[in-house]
Amino acid sequence: MAKSHKPVVWFPFAAGGTVIAFFIPVIVVLTFMAALGHVPPGLSYDRMHAFAGSSLGKLVIFGVVALSLWSSAHRLRCTCFDFGLRADTLVATVLYIMAIAGSLLSAVYLLQI
């Protein structure tokens, strides 16, 4: 049977698309309030630090950030191709490495908290 690496890319892509759809709009609303000068109480240092300090919080934050990054990288790759940038292997390599680096960095930051 022919083997393909596509499921490896596709699973986090589909999961990321769902995570982005469910979570990113409301998170944007929260930081948008901060941008307008009304920082929501939940975004204060103490509450965010406490949330990111718990293991459940770490897991949730890492899941949302890593899956969203991976899904965005995969979609950016498709968008580059659709806009006529046909160096797909190069684009895919750069974007996936950035997504993996971003995920690793967020894991490191979370473990420091």
Place this chain on the structure above:
Amino acid sequence: MSRRPLVREVPPTSWYFHRPTYLRYMSREITCIFVAAYCVLLVVGLQRLAAGPAAYEAFLLGLKSADSIVFHLLALAASVYHAATWFGATHKAMPIQIGENFVQPGVISGAHYVVWLVLSFVILYLAGVF
């Protein structure tokens, strides 16, 4: 006798202007630029949170600018458009069959919208917005 295969000339950078469907597809595609940029902002925020209270407060203050407001509006529009089109496609991605019949598309997409609204309100409530 030689057979020439049909080769359709597709302009690689402007093909999506040919049909409204393609334009709608591309308008959904470009939402990922803003979502990806926002994800980078989230990683930066995590780094600032790990760096301590002073760095995190400076990060929150740094969000207060006209550019940031414009970026947030774009990111909000992009992520909501992504969510709406994603939920709109759920009934095609995972049709549910009960007995002989398939569940109505509106029910599957509608259920996603309801879960989305409830989740968003719960997160806003937990964040102390109201």
